[in-house]
Amino acid sequence: MRCCIEAKIVWRRRAAWKILPRAGAISMLVLFAPACGKSTSPAALDLPIYFTCDTHGRLEPCGCFVGQFGGLTRLKTVLDAEAPASALRVDVGDAAAGREDYDLIEYRYMLRAFAEMKYDVLNIGAREAQFTAAQLRDLKSSSPTPIISANLLDKSSRQPIFDSYRIVQRGALRVAIIGVLDPRAMENPGDGLAVGDMESAVERCLAQLRGKADLIVLLAFADEAALGRLAQEFYECKVILGGKVSQPAQELIRQNRSLIYFVTNESRALGILRLRLARGADLEVTGNEMRLLHDQIPQDASLRQLMQGYRDEIRHARLGVDDANSLGADAVPGVRTVASYAGTEKCLACHQSAAAVWKHSPHARAFATLMDPKADADPKCIGCHTVGFGRFSGYRREFGATKLANVGCESCHGPGSLHVRQREGDGTVNFTFRPLGGGDCVKCHYGEFSRPFDWDRFWPGIKHGKEPSMSVAAEE
Template structure:
């Protein structure tokens, strides 16, 4: 055998994916093993490591709290529940890392949800979860607690306590997968985080200095050094130029997942994003000198025919059960009194769609037949009617003082009502009544609406692509129908 080429087609992965998922993950990879290596392996120790070892990595970024997809329309792609199905079909061990922004926001319910996201990451077999822009928006106490309780290591070398300069998470972690030892350092780029978006008591150090500080420890006894970066592509390239040590730089703060594998200095750069809809995959053969050969990247898009994993769905259910019984800041009407400025007339309040029916009978009848009048039961069917991350678009005025509150338990101000679009109507109702009974001219006018007002709810994963012409005709009312 001279210069043989041993082709290892990743058959298992392909057939499994085809059989169970009805979709194909195309991948075949080739490892060259020199005849010398084979000879050595066969006559010396049969179980010796081959000269080249497989590096395989799965990457997520911008999971945004999506343990499972929201279910707003049937073209749903996202959810760690689907990621798990793909990872199970993969069959082989991979390094599994998240580059940041896996939390949904900085509200108390996002923090509760994040706990369950991290549990889900644990079930997914993740090795490290990096702090991104949204995690850096948590206040120092919350972040410290979340990091301490996390079942998966949270990493970040440059998100620190502003007072003590101590890292809020682990600056780096090491993990061994399939005989390959990985060192993983995490950073978030300050250019990806607005000054005002930073959590109270949290500070961001310059990523390069933070990396320099922790690199000697992180790279000790590892085969592959990975930088998890929540950063834009140009910044990832800059870091690659500054540090030759990283074989892999994984991110990031990008608008769409990497179309191709980038190479900068000695690093391969791969980025993904998209609210857990896109899973990044990297594989290569690790040479004894530490270089990666035959690198290959792939972005696996979650399609809605990928079944959701029951075990991960259980984490979403656990979140819903917890948030349902937890008192939240948004439940407190005092906190949401943003319109109550002392000495200023209180702005209009929400009164509910029924208050409009008497004078706008025709519009009301049209609305009642539309999907908008059934938006709350849709949440109830998914047991999400107590989940603040859903309620906003399926009720009237949630998060404002006079709007829907969870304590109403579905009894009033539910659905996408008249005022979800037109705004609070108390002043209008009072003035139009006064007009009718006393002939007084109303001073208040609702502002005119347009497509932009629909897109506040009809966007992203929450809606099929919004087309005014198509959507408006299904709910047309008023003068312009």
């Protein structure tokens, strides 16, 4: 009877955003709904597992267009609304965005976000394994959510950096969660790190866990084929969650004696697996689902606050990208052969018709757009909203809005100093901009950062070319 009452409560709490029909790439699959009225043994425990992978720094969605999915800010809303306290909440890896100093700063805020969402454990993915051993040791001691990895090793001692597994209690049941990372899923681990063999790490954990756990869940940052091999080899791991995959699982996979389920998609999908288990008995699947974190789900205010904390900290932090000397000034060391950025203002004087189009386009206001979310000093944002950020002579954070802000002429055409010198009469320079096309737009207009890019729809919005007078002059 209990589940029927629960269902009613859930229904009552169900907010408008939860019942909106969504057209999505991921089909919702529920194997069988909880059987209401069916008597269950008193020892049976419902164990829903909520899991994520590949959050890729999406503490908050970037907001580049309306209708965007994803973000931990939405994930928390969903978990708060429906995940019972007994639910297991785990991340399989790749929560960090990258290995840069600002990625590390953001990852610290993400760890706090996972703690606020009551995550039980976080596994190390390929991106986290690119931080250095020293950075990870520091995270290990400071993270409010336990991080595990059975095969991310200290390069010299070959000892795991983190605990290999964690055991959590749910009712009378002991659930062991093991974390591994497929060494084939990554190229270069960070300084001082090595990734050991995944299978022998699992084997070692299973030996240690003998008699200590009623259910073993394996978090494996690995692709479909590797997940299947793990199921073949380690039947003790009743649940195997991945992964390093290109698409979230379309269905729950049963292989050997394991259930395999995986999720990805830069924080846009949440994997849900509903299990019922009793001591000594087989586990029963009462439901599974790939939930889309769509744009109608409100964003959680406390996590948005955390995001703002990150943005405040990053504004005042001294970062690698702030040091222009580190940005590779010359193609040949010591010889300045390449053009540098001249600034949009320089171009406007001669190219008046292009200037008129540009001034009225959103590109000319792209920096102001970042002011409102206070993202104007966030290296994760300004790259596509300025001219040449991260490149020698390009936009630097210390400029504020004073120069090279906005998507300027040179954001697309490239550095123009040599062109300006030539067109101002320096006969020693012979420079031609390379021709551009749709491929140059999708450097910024891709993925979650843009509505699907279509040249025929976007180019008319900014169409421009040579000055009529110039073309006449050139033909003469």
